[in-house]
Amino acid sequence: MVTQAAARPSIVRSAPMIQIRRLTCGYGAVPVLRDVSLVVPTGQFVGIVGPSGAGKTTLLRVLLGLVPRIQGEITVGGYRVTAAHPPPNIGYVPQLETIDWTFPVTLEDMVVMGRTPKMGPFPWLSRKDRRVVSATLERLGINCLARRQIRGLSGGQQQRAFLARALVGHPSILVLDEPTASSDVKTRDDILSLLMDLHHEGVTIVMTTHELNTIAAQLPWLVCMDSNSSVIAQGPPCEVFTESVLSRMFGTRLQILQDGAVGTPLRPDADFQRFLTIEQAERIGR
């Protein structure tokens, strides 16, 4: 009895949260992703990197059941995902380009949307909802902007607002599409350390990013895609960030520079401290 009970948590922890098996999918007749497989263990923090148009956004949308499936299977948290059945308890931060910024809602109204499934039948917030929303805004440092119309926010503020919307429902999986695009250095660092905190709290996170040095290199696990939408490498940054993988990913030669050659590490405690830059950096002087 005792041993069984003790064993259970470890079984749950090691069970994959996300499983994509031989998936082919796309929006029209021509598939975007072909025969892609991916496993994300519960509690993992995964970064997806690759060139523009590689299908990173598509891969994230697959997890939400938003991309028409041609073949293969997706399970998230043990549930088979289809268009009619998006996975429960998932928080999604879309790429900002897809948002209608003229829509007449305040930042707070927009954040509250993320709590819709947890709220009662009335339009107003319960005391608990109010507490959660204001704590989340506080955590992201956008409390003072709560009454602003969303168009009147800067890019970084908009990003944090969408992150807040994803967090107010207390999701067990976070799916983030370039959550640090158009953020300044400080905001980017804040968002990353917030995500690291959530990761340590046990939230499974899948995120795309274009920032190889400052974001991707800090993450525990990376999935690299090339321009043919194939997954060409997976693993911790120190393993996948090799010159061969990088050049296959971006179709140009990339030089790996060691710690200190270009700048100082973003996070002093990060165990991976190599920095990357395109080959011009070599000419400037190494």
Added chain:
Amino acid sequence: MQAFVEPLGYEFFRHALAAATLVGALCGLLGVYVVLRRMSYIGHGLSHSVFGGAVVSHLIGWNFYLGAGLWGFLSALLINAVTHRHKVGADASIGIVTTASFAVGVALISKERSFTRNFEAALFGNILGVTTGDLAVISSVTVVVAAAVFIGYKQLLFTTFDAEIAATYGVPTRWVEAGFSLALAATIVAAMNVVGVTLIAAALVIPPSTARLVTDHFGRLLSLSMLIGAGCGGGGMFLSYWYDLASGATIVLLATGIFGIVFTVTHLRDPLRRSLPFTQL
């Protein structure tokens, strides 16, 4: 003063006034969602479609509200399905479905000349046409739709803002959209006698656009749009009585006039805000 009191002495006018005010408020309420979802064209098409349903249900001896309502709801579902499936051809498909339905109505009327008068009223609105029964239907539709918007406020707002993402947050967007279609069809049928088929789209679009000029706040937008809609409905009825004009046209012209004034005032006061209330109306 006398000018206001005198028409109130007539029962038909009291009915018409109540109906126009309710319909104005109702259109103002749903219009906010119609405009934000960029569905103005659908509202326009749907009202024409409903006209076909009204003629057919008259011919086969069905109750007008039942027949026209059902026809409208089915058209709305069809339009929804088409919009989901083929993003590119949606406009054309909506045009085909709704104008064909309208044409059926016109063709049948031209064959049966006897009820031309009634359908002229359906096309342009008729101040004399509102019976106690009509008023009961309009009141019920208003109450039910308002209650539904109240209960589904959060789901409807999220779906309107971004249906795709709302679905991933567990909002049953398909049901919300179907429910909205039903409410829209019911509203159009209820509004037909007051505003007339050809002008319903204006009653749906102008009040929220006017309200949008003065507020960025969604809750305020809803109440202001309803207020403007109700005001234009009631006010339009008096104007229509005084000057002996078609009720629907008067309501719409009044609303347009108010929009013009608010637009001018807000732009004079705030010259930086040169954008239209809703982009791509």
